[in-house]
Amino acid sequence: MRSKGSGSRRRRLAALLGATALAVTAGGALAAPAGAAANVDFATHCIPPAVAGIPPIDGTTTAIITVDDATPQVGDTVTVTYTVVTPAASNPTAISLPADIMTPSGKVALGGAQTGDVTVAGPKKNDPVAGNAPFPSFSMTGTFTVTTAGAITLSPGDYNIHTSYILELDTPCTVTSPPAPVSETITASDAPNPNTRAIQLGSASGNPGDSVTVTGSNFTPGATVTLAGRSGTNQTGDTATTTADASGAISGSLTLNDKTTTGVVAYEGASWTDDLGAGPATYTVIDNTPIPDNAQKLTTTVHAGTLSMSQAGDTVDLSAVDYGEGGASSGDLNTVTVQDFRGGPAGWSLTGKVTDFTGPGAKIDAGALSWTPACATEAGSPSTCQAGSAGTVGSSGATLASTPNGTLTGGEFTVDAQLSLNVPAFTPPGSYSGVLTLTLS
Template sequence: MAVLAAASGGALSAPAAAEGGVSTGGPAGQVEFPTHCLPPQEAGLPPADGPTTARITVDNPAPQVGDTVTVTYHVATTPAVNPAGTELPADALTPTGRVLLSGAQSGEVTVVGAKQNDPVQAGAALPAVTMTGTFTVTAPGQTALAPGAYTLHTSHPVDLDTTCTPAAEPSAVPVSARLSASELPTANLRSVFLAGASGKRGAKVKVTAAGFAPGAAVTVAGRAGAAETADRVTATADTGGVAVAELAVTDKATTAVVAYEGAAWTARQGSGPAAYAVIDAAPTASQRVVATVEAGVLAMTQTGEDITLGAVPYGDGGAAPGRIGTVTVTDARGGPAGWSLIGKVTDFTGPGGVRIPGASLSWTPRCVVVAGPSACAVGSAGVVGPEGAVLASTADAAVVGGTFTIDAGVTLEVPRYTPPGAYTAVLTLTLS
């Protein structure tokens, strides 16, 4: 069970970022761009035009698809001035803004800063601010990050917003940082099991190959080191991707058995090798050896407790993104039954009892098989809601079990003009 929180604030969206920009000669990535700052009407001040000096950094410039990247937007200088008409006291300035993504991944990242500043004289320039936010990498390749609009909210003597927007065309907004994302590596989930580890020359051994494409022609062959022997048979994978064959081992050089689709075995596309010994016909004595495999349990663990969603601007509403803590499911029961992981979410409750329906929360699940023969099916992307939705599951099959890591990106659609404040709900995950 996890607690989710969303916030409604005041930020201005900005145009899409593009390559190009002006370096200031300062720290790496620091850029300068013309800005139009619109003071609040209550201040009676004219618009302020001038350069903004800013820098964007990321905590991971080389992520994998699916990773969460933290973005920091630092505004070093701004043409915006104190709109209060009197001295602005310490810790009365709250910044929010947008970081623009372009290239392999496009869109905007909402960033928010702490209420932290030194006193500012009436009419003096507002001080430097730092804002942070996160986003999930959804595409491989290079993504450029550029500074967008930012809003400087002052809370003395009344609440006032000064909004600063890049004055340049979108194609001229300077790029301050870049990251290069790589695809998530794909695991080989194929496996091969032998009914026996040895046999006389010419004897048949039952081979079960799992994890193949349903209906695929699977070759089961003997191996001697890195080379195949003459022992070979073909079987067709059933709807669960399992192929069963009886391999006659006639080549005394055979020391292992492999299974694969296509023309030849590879470490990424095949399964095995599983060790096998050919016993020459000779007087032997044998003993029956019995080993017992004990069944375990179906269990899950989850990292973290709370999920904090991104802030959305008051009045605009929109999507508040986030990600649930990673869930690890372990199925060591040894039976034929699969499992389902289902999530349900309550309504979000905020200041004064205002509610956002739980049906406003949607997710995009992801499941990775760490080990084991079962394939993991992710639930459909869409609404979670109080009625519940499937996060991930495995099907019933002859051979099941394994370890799985599951997570999901979540998005709360916040209605327009939802009162500012924190909204909290409870997301419950049930494994059965």
């Protein structure tokens, strides 16, 4: 599974220093979205809770779909984010709603080379909403497996706003004339021996004890397929089985009780494997446990952070070499610290590329710089850092370190590298400087 990072900002610092110095730049924060996503408007029909005593709302929703990988291969898992910028519905009551009581869920419609729906869900997170005021913007995420090469379009679909305050209430909003306009398009390519098993859920959230419909495709005909809940990277005790038909399709239902559930998977065999499994598809079990008399329910929220990096310095003095001998001009990269506090499924990649080293009327080619990367993972981090391969950096670049995609990723990491610049024997005497740019995405 490949990962191209997602996010909203990129920071680069550059410095040049003489005395045979290597100047280092560092890219920080999140890369820009992989695809050319755009806000779209579409007519929406929303039904307020019956207790509100008001008629349906016909309005306009503004939304945007973004992905973490706009050029996946068949078999890859793509993370989709559905952001409702301006909901069509408002708080249906005159009662002010406190912060963090909204749990959104919805669907993203696929079209073009691959069709179907992607279930998405968001955290219980919102700013306070005044009585009868518009609902604030919110985001929902989900994943799908690419099964077909070609252009795949993504359009906003129906969404639901669940509120947990005094009563458990839903405000479902449907696209009046589906499909809504296309907000994002990705281009998928073929891959050798891909796992194209894929699943879809009938809904993205429910109360404890509710059943969700699970459908899927491209399983082994006649195989017994296990449906299971996931809590992060761990399987919960909620399981069921179904059998793939002659075409490899599955259809079954799974009852979910575990309130820590984050998704649903389906797999062949005795336990989950990437080769014989599909998912996870995003699912949230809403905690609707009634509060006993003379008791108080305490709730906290964990807010997602960002992907960022910092470095111990921005210049490196490489060792000097002698005219007529040349050879390795060596030094150590300033330590880079990567913090991944997003709490989502995406890994990250830290890459570097270098310019030519320029000096007094001459230059040393960028391809003369090589490195030997090293990476350490802070204890307790969900992800494990992997050092890039030793070798040439050059102007085309190389990977310094990375972490893989997963159900739940994140952590803190320190990245180092031994640097070596191969200086030609009769390079004119003087100071030579190049710029190494590090990009985190």
